[in-house]
Amino acid sequence: MAATKKTGMQTITFQNPPFFRGNAAVAGPKEGQGPLGRTFDVVLPDTLNGEETWEKAERKMLENACELAITKAGLTVEEIDFMMAGDLLNQLISANFTARDLGIPFIGLYGACSTMFEGIALASMLVEGGFADYVLAAASSHYDTAERQYRYPTEMGVQRPLTSQWTVTGAGAAVIGCEGKGPAITHVTIGKVIDLGIKDPSDMGSAMAPAAADTVIQHFKDTGRSPSDYDLIITGDLAAVGRALTEQLVKQAGYDISKNYTDCGILIYDPVQDTHAGGSGCGCSAVVLNGYLMGEIRTGKYRRVLGVGTGALLSPISSFQGESIPGIGHAVVIESTASLRK
């Protein structure tokens, strides 16, 4: 039997689009001071969040986002069939430990910073396929936990290059269900791992841009749509450098996205916040999607959005061994219910 929901090479078209039932975004203090500060449900007073360690603080933030999304969905923890979550820390300790505390049947995901979109894509498939009524997708990152794992101790006196990005302290969660009022998920395009040889770990935008561009181009080819079919095309955490590169790469394939394309990593911080290229981390697309974007789609500012979660699939070990940085991009089409009815 042919896969009736598969469109083209990498895209899935939902026949009964699943809905966002509840969304929550919990962000750190720096993110709260940024331009999107008021779109987050909770802004932490400090990066320790009342805990002894930054790792515990990240976990508490993720748990907070999950519980809030479930409450906003009008559901209880027991009613959630499956939870899919991930983070950047070794062995996914934030997601695993949060799932231990919540007690929801759990599937751990690692898609680096693309995890939020990877989770939404998979959760939508579970719901639309009739395998679950409600699935929780979540992701988190924390500046201090990521910095000490991937780069330098936070008090080290180093000059960050202009291409470097700032890991967002934040967690986002979304409850996806077969019925609800929220925006719908109509398509998913699963990305390929693409590597064009970038080795500089302080330039992840350049490393991820080819993967993001590849997914965007493939999405247009698979669906027969063009950039003008979307009110907004938004990538996860390419920031300023990666955004400029993605735009050029997509243009080379014959699609002009310059008019309606931006990146979560650019939106989340103000240039005066001294983050250089912009934001990064699982939390970047997670809080922008579940906070800002959901709000704008609900109020009708955007009716149809192509979101592409982007991830840099490196590890400190692969970097030390001189390997280049592979990237990935997963696309999800989010459409307001009003637009869907037309």
Added chain:
Amino acid sequence: MEQDRAVPSAHETQKKIYSQMVARTKPKPPLARNVTGAFFFGGAICTLGQALLNFYISMGLTRPDAGAAASATLVFWAALLTGLGVYDSIAKYAGAGTIVPITGFANSIVAPALEFRREGMVFGVGQRMFTIAGPVLAYGFISAWMVGLITYLFK
């Protein structure tokens, strides 16, 4: 087999074209500002070192002792400023100006020691405090030993 060889070469070309695109798109580091910052902050730390040396000599220490005292004072202040969370803010403007002098060495030990205290005194602080300074120490000792050996053999 020929096809196998053709695929990576096309990929290599694509990589090359992309690296040129990245080089065109990437912002250029503000070299003039960075060099000026490093020159003045580095110079200021060295001047402070000289002033401390003169001060300790004037207090009656011998020159080698005064040198050690001046270094210890700089290390103390760098460690304290690291602990207070100020050193990295200065380093943002100073760059190599705060890394190269002995203060940078102090910062590179205190920063990981602070960072990993939550992993305990042995496997946290004890093991991790030399993650950045370790290579400097190891190769410093090796080159000192080699210079010593050469001096011994040829003098």
